[in-house]
Amino acid sequence: MKASHIALCAVLVLLLAEAQVSMAVTCSPSELSTCVSAITSATPPSKLCCSKIKEQKPCLCQYLKNPNLKKFVNSPNARKVASTCGTPFPKC
Template identity: 45%
Template sequence: MMKQQQQVAVAMAVLALVLVLAGAGGASAASCNVAQLAPCGPALSSGAAPSSSCCSSLKAQRSCFCQYAKNPAYGRYINSPNAKKIIASCGVTVPRC
């Protein structure tokens, strides 16, 4: 249970990092769900290559990046080296917020 919570937290952090780097705005709150980044948790915590489901989740949540970046709960994950690697590996462009 604790490990799953950590993975969700890590996934949320990845999303926040992507949001800060991506900076897309205008997404509706109903479509933004940081928990959808859970597939990125293992890559964020271990530095391993992201899964295809992680990359798909990042791309799907790209429009939410700025919203996530503004949330202080995700800030510590945003600048992590692993999050930057994930974003680069997935080929996600990062808009400015």
């Protein structure tokens, strides 16, 4: 492989790594507070709730490991809200 190809590959790897870092999610269960009414009273989720569920999806498995959050996140209504928002519930 030519030196220019190796340099190009190195640049691409660095750019992809940077993109992954910038797209990282900060896991914060409080971000899902906009979904509480939809989960506890079975009212339709708001657009904000759906955007927060999509944003926090990578964190759901972590939340399921927390005994204080598991009963909230793993409830049938929470799964229904996630489904309504078009966010498949993760298989942890």
